Amino acid sequence: xxxxxxxxxxxxxxxxxxxxxxxxxxxxxxxxxxxxxxxxxxxxxxxxxxxxxxxxxxxxxxxxxxxxxxxxxxxxxxxxxxxxxxxxxxxxxxxxxxxxxxxxxxxxxxxxxxxxxxxxxxxxxxxxxxxxxxxxxxxxxxxxxxxxxxxxxxxxxxxxxxxxxxxxxxxxxxxxxxxxxxxxxxxxxxxxxxxxxxxxxxxxxxxxxxxxxxxxxxxxxxxxxxxxxxxxxxxxxxxxxxxxxxxxxxxxxxxxxxxxxxxxxxxxxxxxxxxxxxxxxxxxxxxxxxxxxxxxxxxxxxxxxxxxxxxxxxxxxxx
Amino acid sequence: xxxxxxxxxxxxxxxxxxxxxxxxxxxxxxxxxxxxxxxxxxxxxxxxxxxxxxxxxxxxxxxxxxxxxxxxxxxxxxxxxxxxxxxxxxxxxxxxxxxxxxxxxxxxxxxxxxxxxxxxxxxxxxxxxxxxxxxxxxxxxxxxxxxxxxxxxxxxxxxxxxxxxxxxxxxxxxxxxxxxxxxxxxxxxxxxxxxxxxxxxxxxxxxxxxxxxxxxxxxxxxxxxxxxxxxxxxxxxxxxxxxxxxxxxxxxxxxxxxxxxxxxxxxxxxxxxxxxxxxxxxxxxxxxxxxxxxxxxxxxxxxxxxxxxxxxxxxxxxxxxxxxxxxxxx
Numbered sequence: 001x002x003x004x005x006x007x008x009x010x011x012x013x014x015x016x017x018x019x020x021x022x023x024x025x026x027x028x029x030x031x032x033x034x035x036x037x038x039x040x041x042x043x044x045x046x047x048x049x050x051x052x053x054x055x056x057x058x059x060x061x062x063x064x065x066x067x068x069x070x071x072x073x074x075x076x077x078x079x080x081x082x083x084x085x086x087x088x089x090x091x092x093x094x095x096x097x098x099x100x101x102x103x104x105x106x107x108x109x110x111x112x113x114x115x116x117x118x119x120x121x122x123x124x125x126x127x128x129x130x131x132x133x134x135x136x137x138x139x140x141x142x143x144x145x146x147x148x149x150x151x152x153x154x155x156x157x158x159x160x161x162x163x164x165x166x167x168x169x170x171x172x173x174x175x176x177x178x179x180x181x182x183x184x185x186x187x188x189x190x191x192x193x194x195x196x197x198x199x200x201x202x203x204x205x206x207x208x209x210x211x212x213x214x215x216x217x218x219x220x221x222x223x224x225x226x227x228x229x230x231x232x233x234x235x236x237x238x239x240x241x242x243x244x245x246x247x248x249x250x251x252x253x254x255x256x257x258x259x260x261x262x263x264x265x266x267x268x269x270x271x272x273x274x275x276x277x278x279x280x281x282x283x284x285x286x287x288x289x290x291x292x293x294x295x296x297x298x299x300x301x302x303x304x305x306x307x308x309x310x311x312x313x314x315x316x317x318x319x
Numbered sequence: 320x321x322x323x324x325x326x327x328x329x330x331x332x333x334x335x336x337x338x339x340x341x342x343x344x345x346x347x348x349x350x351x352x353x354x355x356x357x358x359x360x361x362x363x364x365x366x367x368x369x370x371x372x373x374x375x376x377x378x379x380x381x382x383x384x385x386x387x388x389x390x391x392x393x394x395x396x397x398x399x400x401x402x403x404x405x406x407x408x409x410x411x412x413x414x415x416x417x418x419x420x421x422x423x424x425x426x427x428x429x430x431x432x433x434x435x436x437x438x439x440x441x442x443x444x445x446x447x448x449x450x451x452x453x454x455x456x457x458x459x460x461x462x463x464x465x466x467x468x469x470x471x472x473x474x475x476x477x478x479x480x481x482x483x484x485x486x487x488x489x490x491x492x493x494x495x496x497x498x499x500x501x502x503x504x505x506x507x508x509x510x511x512x513x514x515x516x517x518x519x520x521x522x523x524x525x526x527x528x529x530x531x532x533x534x535x536x537x538x539x540x541x542x543x544x545x546x547x548x549x550x551x552x553x554x555x556x557x558x559x560x561x562x563x564x565x566x567x568x569x570x571x572x573x574x575x576x577x578x579x580x581x582x583x584x585x586x587x588x589x590x591x592x593x594x595x596x597x598x599x600x601x602x603x604x605x606x607x608x609x610x611x612x613x614x615x616x617x618x619x620x621x622x623x624x625x626x627x628x629x630x631x632x633x634x635x636x637x638x639x640x641x642x643x644x645x646x647x648x649x
Contacts, residue, residue, distance in 0.1 A: 153351070153354050153355055153358065154358070156355045157354075157355050157358035157359045157362065158362075160355060160359045160582065160624045160627050160628065161359055161362065161363065161620065161624065162582060162583045162585075162586030162587070162623070164586055164587065164589065164590075165586040165589070165604075165620065165623070166366070168589065168605070168608055169363065169366045169367060169608055169616060169620070170366055172608050172609065172611075173366070246480075246481065250483045253483055254483060254484070254485065254590060257483075257485050257590075258589070258590070258593070258605070260608075260609075270483075273483075273485065273486060273489075274485075277489060280489060280493050281493070281497065284493075287486070287489065291482060291483070291486045294481075294482075294483060294486075295478070295481040295482045295486075296481070298480070298481040299477055299478070299480075299481040302477060302480060302481065303477065
């Protein structure tokens with residue numbers, strides 16, 4: 001005879017749910033839940049970016065700056081190149097909200113149209129320098145050996161000549177300076193830090209397993225470099241390029257300030273700041289407006305670079 | 320007793336850097352400098368000479384010059400020979416300590432000798448200001464990341480980077496020099512250290528901001544490292560942890576930046592010296608560029624490149640002092 005366990009009467013039997021076998025086909029278990037799949041590095045960075053107030057502020061500022069650069073005429077009715085000497089040194093009025101300069105130019109129009117010059121120089125120099133530096137750096141890092149040694153020495157040579165110094169020497173020689181010339185001059189001396197960062201980044205990526213796997217699957221080295229190494233190595237380059245954009249804008253202003261950049265007939269913040277200097281004592285605002293516009297523009301791009309770096313850096317995320 | 324738990328176990332000897340290794344390393348680096356030096360001088364030479372119009376016309380100024388005199392001058396400056404030969408002659412003379420004669424008839428080396436100490440002082444002041452203030456502010460900012468003081472310092476650094484040096488220079492000159500009268504407006508010849516204080520600060524301002532940001536990032540990263548927690552756990556004071564374990568480990572990127580910055584500072588002196596009317600290398604160079612005085616341009620830029628290369632070598636040697644794990648391979 002079998003005696004019932006005492007506990008049975010005290011505690012109700014636990015009810016375990018056992019799923020019927022036919023309700024869980026293997027396909028359902030194996031199916032990948034795409035809604036919670038790991039996001040790519042860029043998607044993750046994008047999610048972090050839109051939550052970052054620094055990014056939102058800088059992006060908003062950049063949108064405004066780009067709008068002003070594209071349509072300065074929508075915001076002022078004045079011609080930046082029309083100086084009415086009978087209306088020189090005027091205080092702010094409804095006609096001239098920021099006043100006029102010593103030559104009777106409208107300050108607001110000069111500041112607004114100057115945005116276009118600065119943004120164009122900054123943006124296209126950034127593209128040119130990133131192309132030169134990115135290609136040379138990627139090739140040096142990926143090919144390695146003697147090729148790397150030669151390219152690295154070439155980079156060192158250009159790195160040893162400060163950006164402003166090299167730019168002044170060339171710019172002074174060029175007879176007719178214009179915006180494309182400034183871009184070329186700054187690009188020729190401004191690519192070295194991009195090349196160094198690209199090289200280091202490519203070297204750290206090229207020995208990773210997924211590149212080896214791609215080689216094992218039969219990819220040639222060009223495919224490897226273009227499809228696998230560069231996309232995974234480009235993040236620090238983008239950060240540097242964004243910050244560089246601000247540096248190039250300051251460099252263009254410095255060239256114009258020194259009198260070797262854009263000619264006096266073109267509208268440039270650097271030239272305007274230089275022109276405002278003699279009147280610093282009596283009309284400090286003439287210096288203030290273009291300086292402020294320059295500072296805000298540069299600041300926006302530096303902040304954007306900071307935000308992108310933080311978003312791409314997993315260490316900075318866990319705060 | 321030497322305080323160790325098991326004095327009978329020999330303490331593993333830390334490998335000391337061998338003097339011969341360091342000498343080999345310096346020798347190798349000096350060899351690497353040669354192509355960089357040659358390349359940089361060649362580029363500057365090409366930029367200064369080839370693209371120029373007629374240097375003889377620059378010497379002559381506004382007055383016309385007779386063809387005979389022009390030919391003689393061309394021969395004197397070797398302008399009648401191909402550019403590469405000119406460059407080789409220039410290099411040959413340079414290695415014999417001969418920098419050539421400036422357009423004003425004075426030997427270039429004399430003019431550089433007169434101007435160099437001024438700019439050197441200016442750069443030293445800039446480097447001291449940017450490193451001391453930059454590192455101190457960066458440490459405070461990095462240790463108190465996310466607090467009000469950190470945000471304030473970060474905003475200040477961003478503002479200093481965004482406002483161009485010449486605007487900072489104007490404002491400093493106007494406020495400190497013209498309005499308050501605490502600093503000279505024009506520095507002029509043979510300035511004292513004191514007179515160069517404000518221009519030096521202006522020159523170092525942008526780098527100060529970069530040093531601050533670099534130190535901040537680096538400190539914040541090291542502050543959470545395992546060895547720092549260990550140091551705190553074994554009872555070291557906060558000051559000891561910061562100075563011995565956090566700061567030393569986080570200074571390498573900062574020192575790299577400051578070393579590379581020395582050359583850029585000398586170049587950046589063009590703007591600062593122009594604003595404060597300092598007769599240093601920067602104003603010498605700028606005048607030479609505007610006048611098309613190619614031999615002077617090449618000589619000054621060559622000097623700046625040498626300073627840049629030597630400063631970088633010193634930085635690389637400092638690495639081993641900061642981080643004993645770094646060894647110089649033969």
